[in-house]
Amino acid sequence: MAEFVTVELIEGNAARRVAVLRIARPPMNLLTVQLALELAEAADAVAADPGVAAVVVYGDERVFSAGDDLAELSGFGADQAGAVAADLQRALGCLARLPQPTVAAISGYCLGGGLELALGADRRVIGDNVKLGLPQIKAGLIPLAGIRRLSLLIGPGPAKDLVYTGRFVGADEAKALGLVDEVVAPDDVYLTAMRWAQQFVTGPARALSAAKAVFEAGPHGFDRARTEWSALFLTEDRLIGTGSYLVDGPGAAEFVGR
Helix, strand or coil, X not given: CCCCEEEEEECCCCCCEEEEEEECXXXXXCECHHHHHHHHHHHHHHHCCCCEEEEEEECCCCXXXXXXXXXXXXXXXXXXXXXXXXXXXXXXXXXXXXXXXXXXXXXXXXXXXXXXXXXXXXEEEEECCCXXXXXXXXXXXXXCCCHHXXXXXXXXXXXXXXXXXXXXXXXXXXXXXXXXXXXXXXXXXXXXXXXXXXXXXXXXXXHHHHHHHHHHCHHHHHHHHHHHHHHHHHCHHHHHHHHHHHHHCCCCCCCCCC
């Protein structure tokens, strides 16, 4: 039974639903190894559920996650750090492995491991009062899972600046850097993320998953695209989509998610 992570399936009119993966370790949602592993376990369960069309990741209205629990990390020796590093790195990258579209709904602080987690989402929606950063360097550490993804997202120069200095950025700079996709009023963060996620509940699930797999393939994207594209010709949604497009044009298909 997870202690710090919950998964809620939001009911709707469609057969498929949005899952809300929620971090709940008040007051600041600091990331421990246990919390990270719970996130990975919850993500694995969501990934295996064909009834989930999209995923919203959220803390609460005050904070997404203020980062790593340094009280825990300060007690680690090199052997213990080496023993947990691979599992922790995998856990912080769990959103990128989900086949469904994912959006991080970010309020308050999103720092350290919290930002590394959010970097794995397909979209990041923040409140205009948010502070983001990777301050691990100030504790004599580095981000375990976020450096490469940050560099791909905003470019190596700006990524090095954020990692080397450990400084925080506000909403305007985060948007200008391309670190986040949408800035809204703090009270609108969750609803905005949910609206983005809900557009996929009637979408072609296999095609969305295939597109995400190609994005994640990086330099092997061309090869992965050929494989995914060909496999889509075995799906019901491809038959429905192409048939509907020919008769009624784009946007009229009623997909079944298979």
